[in-house]
Amino acid sequence: TGCGKTTICQIYSEILKNRLHILNCHQHTETSDFLGSLRPVRGRETLLVKIKNLVLQFAEEHKRITRTDLLIPEMGEDVGNAVRYLEKVCNKIVKKRQADGADAEDFAERPLLELQLKIRTMYHEWKSLFVWYDGPLVEAMKNGDLFLIDEISLAEDAVLERLNSVLEPSRELVLPEKGSENIEEIRAAESFRVMATMNPGGDFGKKELSPALRNRFTEIYVPTLSVKEDLALIIANRLSKKVVHFNVKMVDFVNFFRSKKSKRILSIRDVISWIEFLNLAVDKLKLNPYEAYIHGAEVVILESVGIGSDILEKTRTTLRNESLQFLIRQFEGEASREELDHLSGQFLKEKSSHSLKASTNENMFGFKPFFIEHGPATIPKTLHYSLNAPTTSKNVMKVLRALQLRKPLLLEGSPGVGKTSLIQAIARASGHNVVRINLSEQTDMMDLLGSDLPVEGGTGGQFRWSDGIFLSALKAGGWVLLDELNLASQSVLEGLNSVLDHRAEIYIPELNRTFSCPKSFRIFAAQNPLQQGGGRKGLPKSFLNRFTQVYVEQMHSEDLLFIAMMMYGDIGEDNLRKMIEFNDKMYEDSMVTYKFARKGSPWEFNLRDVFRWCELLLCESVSSGKYDPARFVDCVYRQRMRTEEDRAYI
Numbered sequence: 001t002g003c004g005k006t007t008i009c010q011i012y013s014e015i016l017k018n019r020l021h022i023l024n025c026h027q028h029t030e031t032s033d034f035l036g037s038l039r040p041v042r043g044r045e046t047l048l049v050k051i052k053n054l055v056l057q058f059a060e061e062h063k064r065i066t067r068t069d070l071l072i073p074e075m076g077e078d079v080g081n082a083v084r085y086l087e088k089v090c091n092k093i094v095k096k097r098q099a100d101g102a103d104a105e106d107f108a109e110r111p112l113l114e115l116q117l118k119i120r121t122m123y124h125e126w127k128s129l130f131v132w133y134d135g136p137l138v139e140a141m142k143n144g145d146l147f148l149i150d151e152i153s154l155a156e157d158a159v160l161e162r163l164n165s166v167l168e169p170s171r172e173l174v175l176p177e178k179g180s181e182n183i184e185e186i187r188a189a190e191s192f193r194v195m196a197t198m199n200p201g202g203d204f205g206k207k208e209l210s211p212a213l214r215n216r217f218t219e220i221y222v223p224t225l226s227v228k229e230d231l232a233l234i235i236a237n238r239l240s241k242k243v244v245h246f247n248v249k250m251v252d253f254v255n256f257f258r259s260k261k262s263k264r265i266l267s268i269r270d271v272i273s274w275i276e277f278l279n280l281a282v283d284k285l286k287l288n289p290y291e292a293y294i295h296g297a298e299v300v301i302l303e304s305v306g307i308g309s310d311i312l313e314k315t316r317t318t319l320r321n322e323s324l325q326f327l328i329r330q331f332e333g334e335a336s337r338e339e340l341d342h343l344s345g346q347f348l349k350e351k352s353s354h355s356l357k358a359s360t361n362e363n364m365f366g367f368k369p370f371f372i373e374h375g376p377a378t379i380p381k382t383l384h385y386s387l388n389a390p391t392t393s394k395n396v397m398k399v400l401r402a403l404q405l406r407k408p409l410l411l412e413g414s415p416g417v418g419k420t421s422l423i424q425a426i427a428r429a430s431g432h433n434v435v436r437i438n439l440s441e442q443t444d445m446m447d448l449l450g451s452d453l454p455v456e457g458g459t460g461g462q463f464r465w466s467d468g469i470f471l472s473a474l475k476a477g478g479w480v481l482l483d484e485l486n487l488a489s490q491s492v493l494e495g496l497n498s499v500l501d502h503r504a505e506i507y508i509p510e511l512n513r514t515f516s517c518p519k520s521f522r523i524f525a526a527q528n529p530l531q532q533g534g535g536r537k538g539l540p541k542s543f544l545n546r547f548t549q550v551y552v553e554q555m556h557s558e559d560l561l562f563i564a565m566m567m568y569g570d571i572g573e574d575n576l577r578k579m580i581e582f583n584d585k586m587y588e589d590s591m592v593t594y595k596f597a598r599k600g601s602p603w604e605f606n607l608r609d610v611f612r613w614c615e616l617l618l619c620e621s622v623s624s625g626k627y628d629p630a631r632f633v634d635c636v637y638r639q640r641m642r643t644e645e646d647r648a649y650i
Contacts, residue, residue, distance in 0.1 A: 001542035003222050003268055005197040007502070009148050018191060019145040021136040022507065025155040026494035028444070031162045033509045035177060036135035040452045040463030047126045048079065051119060055082050058115045062089070065108050083123045090116045129463075132178050133512055137166070141173060144189030151542075153198040153209050154494050160213055167194065167216040199542045206540060224267065228255070235271065240279045243289050249330045250274065253297065256326050262319055264305045265541055273548070274300045277405055285369050285404070290335055294327050294347055299401050304549035307412045316551075324348055365430040367393065370400040375432035375478075375520065385425035389562040391555045395422055402548040408500050408523035410485065410544070413552030416606030419526040422552065423481050434479040434524075437469055439488035445495045449508055465511060474499075474506070477518035482525040486536045493543055499523070500546040557584055560607060568614040571627050576614075579629050583610050586637060586650075596649040600642040612636055 006022075013020035023033060041047075052075050059070045070089065073081035093109045125131050140147040152160065165172050171188040178184055196217060201208040228251055236247040254266055274296045281292035302323055306316035328343050335343075364371040387396050399422065402409050411419045420436065427434035437448070448470035455462040473480045485493075499506040504517040525547065530536055555563075557580055564576045587605040590597040597603060616632045633650065641647045 001199050001265070001267055001269075001540075001545050003224055005222055006148070006150060008222075009146070009195050009197070012195075013146050016146070016191075019140075019143070020148060021140045021145055022148045022150055022498065022503075023136055023509075024495060024497045024507070025149060025151045025153075026491040027154060027156070027489070028491040028495075029155040029159055031159050032135065032177070034135050034137040034159075034163065035173075035175060036133050036138050037177070038130040038179065039133050039510060041125060041128055041131050042463075042465060044126060047122060048077075051079050051083070051122050051126060054115060054119045054122070055079065055086065058086055058112065058119065061111055061115065065112065079123065079126075083119060086116050086119060135509060136507070136512075137163070138173070138175070138186060139512075141166070141171075141186050141188040141192050144191035146193050146195065149194070149196040151198055151494055151497065152196040153201070153207055154490070157210055157213075160209075164213075164216070167213075199540070206542075224265075231268075231271070234268070235275060238272065238275045238279075240283055242282050243278055243293070246278070246289070246293055249293070252330065253323075253327060257301065257323060260319060260322070262305060263311060264301070265545075266301065267545055269545055270300050273405055273407060280404055281369075287369055288339075290331055290339060290343060291346070294324065294343065295401060297323070297327055298347070299398075299405070299548060303398065303402075303551050304544070304547075305551075307410065307544065307549045307551060321348065365426075366400045367397045370397065370404060372400060372403050372430055374430055375427075377428075377431045377433050379431045380428055383425055383428055385421065385428075386563045386566045387425060387429065389555070389559045389566075391553050391559040392418070392422070392563070395550075395552050396426060398550050398552075399423070399426060402550050403522070405548050406504075407548045408525065408546065410547035410549045411524065411526045411552050412529060412549065414554055414606070415528050415604050416608045417552050417554055418607065419552050420481065420483055423479075423524050423526070427479055432479050432520075432522075433476070434481055435469060435473045436481045436483055438483045439485060439492070441487060441489055443488055443492055445492060448492070448496075449506070450510075452510065471506075471508075471515065474515060474517060474521055477520035479522045479524065482523065485525040485527040486530065486539055487527075490537075490540075493539065497543070497546070500543075555607060557581070560610060563607070564610060564614065567611075568618065570621075571614060571617055571629075575617075575627055575629055579610060579613055582633075583613075589649075597641060597646045599646070600640075605637075609636055 009022075010020060023029075055072060055075065059072055062068070062070055070085075073085055075082050090113055093112065097109075134142070137147055139145070149155075165174070166188065171192065173186045173188075175184045175186065198209065199206050231254065232247050232251045235250050236244055239247055250271065254271065257264075257266055277296040277299060278292050281287040281295060282289055285292075287295070302320050305311070305319055306313070324347050328340060328347070331340060331343070363374055365374060366372055386392060395418075399409065399411070411423070413419050424434055424436070437443075446468065448468045450466050450468035450471050452463045453466045455464045467475070470480060482488075496506070499517060500523065505514050507514045528536065530538055560580045560583075561573075561577055564571075564580065565573060568576065583605050587603070589595040590601065590603045590605070613629065613632055613636045616635065617627050617629060620631065621627055638647045638650045641650065
């Protein structure tokens with residue numbers, strides 16, 4: 001994954017100066033996505049206007065050729081009378097030519113017959129409920145374009161076998177699906193070419209193609225870019241002049257990281273993202289080159305270690321620290337001792353006990369040095385969210401740092417750590433509208449992109465395309481948050497591939513249109529770790545590789561107190577501190593030392609429980625005028641336990 005298969009096909013298209021049609025396959029890809037289908041007629045009003053204009057054009061052309069005016073019936077909501085009148089006029093022309101015995105193809109009235117044929121075709125389309133639309137494969141065959149089947153191995157065998165005749169030397173296709181009396185047979189134009197890409201089988205949801213289908217292609221295996229000289233050349237070619245000497249260091253780190261044999265696979269896509277961040281940080285953000293270099297490695301590579309896999313937290317921390325130490329050692333002999341100590345303090349410190357301060361001005365929001373532009377929405381005076389708590393501010397800084405790249409963001413962290421609320425708070429603080437989409441096994445592409453629906457209050461059989469929530473947000477240039485990403489089906493995930501990678505566009509077969517992402521459009525995704533269960537699936541590496549991944553750190557006691565004091569300060573610092581200590585003790589004894597609550601585990605005690613407890617106290621204080629936290633321990637904690645012994649322990 002990420003070795004440039006799709007990019008090579010796009011470059012080939014540019015060299016040939018030939019249009020490239022790309023179809024992203026997934027488990028629910030149908031034959032109609034390739035060939036086309038009967039779909040409801042759209043834009044009837046537009047069709048009616050076009051027909052009226054052509055009828056008027058016919059009248060003008062008739063007057064120019066014959067020097068006589070036509071008495072065309074009035075055209076209102078129905079143009080049927082006018083169309084039939086023109087047919088009679090054309091029939092007279094044909095009969096007159098036959099009577100005269102003329103057989104020359106080029107004659108004065110020929111433009112009138114061609115116009116009338118165009119009007120009749122358009123009129124039949126306007127009168128129909130459904131009309132055939134060619135799919136991208138049929139369109140490419142007719143026009144002699146290039147056709148790329150991306151992730152071909154994800155489609156069902158039955159769908160791919162339908163394309164066999166196109167892959168044979170005759171390159172033909174028969175379309176009985178069109179449903180006309182004369183079955184259409186298509187022979188591909190000379191310049192038509194079919195290409196396909198896939199990742200090897202073995203990863204989540206990936207499989208190998210059948211030998212019969214593979215045999216119809218010329219097969220090329222594209223290895224991971226591992227030759228040191230090649231990698232150094234690509235890096236040096238892309239680095240800005242200020243940091244071009246870092247190319248050897250980057251290659252050395254890539255080789256070091258690969259030697260660790262972690263489940264995190266480095267691709268050329270990762271290296272290019274690191275280069276883009278480094279160039280931007282030095283040229284635009286004016287960061288110290290050493291800091292920019294390590295920030296880039298963190299945001300692109302180290303933050304993603306362990307995400308989407310079952311790697312232990314201890315293993316993740318060890319690999320991260322070893323990598324950071326290696327990165328800092330690379331500058332020994334080049335940077336001063338003070339600079340090296342500063343880098344060690346900044347990146348190797350276990351946890352920060354102080355808060356970063358958010359800053360904003362008329363156009364930008366962020367934590368120095370990482371800022372994002374304000375969106376069109378009104379920024380509220382109070383956020384009702386503490387961005388300045390120590391761990392929260394560190395998580396916000398990670399998200400803002402990741403937003404410097406144009407790639408979508410994936411946040412992973414324990415339940416209740418605040419992944420969703422973090423993105424919503426940043427959106428409010430920076431004036432962006434964020435649309436939250438909760439994914440599940442039942443979510444399909446129609447929910448996200450849209451479908452044809454009956455028109456409310458319309459005539460029978462009248463349909464209109466209705467945009468899905470994802471497509472609406474894309475058109476508006478807003479933010480989209482895909483929540484519980486690893487609960488979604490493979491078909492939905494793979495269906496979004498083209499909008500997540502460098503293409504930043506999505507093709508909708510039903511509309512035969514491609515929608516490009518506006519600059520302001522950003523995609524965020526959030527998920528709980530794989531080991532949380534509940535139907536969560538491991539995601540393919542080829543899919544994860546399309547995201548900038550951010551590990552959302554667990555909040556500490558001081559963070560919870562900081563946030564609780566800001567939101568529920570009336571309860572009192574002493575009460576809040578004891579409540580948070582009790583919550584931590586519940587987690588410690590049930591999930592770490594296993595002193596109780598084995599039945600019903602695993603348990604999760606987090607910020608949500610503390611907030612629930614605080615809300616109950618506030619409601620109680622309205623009538624009693626005092627705060628007694630012990631009153632609600634039974635409601636918030638004891639009642640969830642399965643045995644009397646566990647309840648007695650609490």
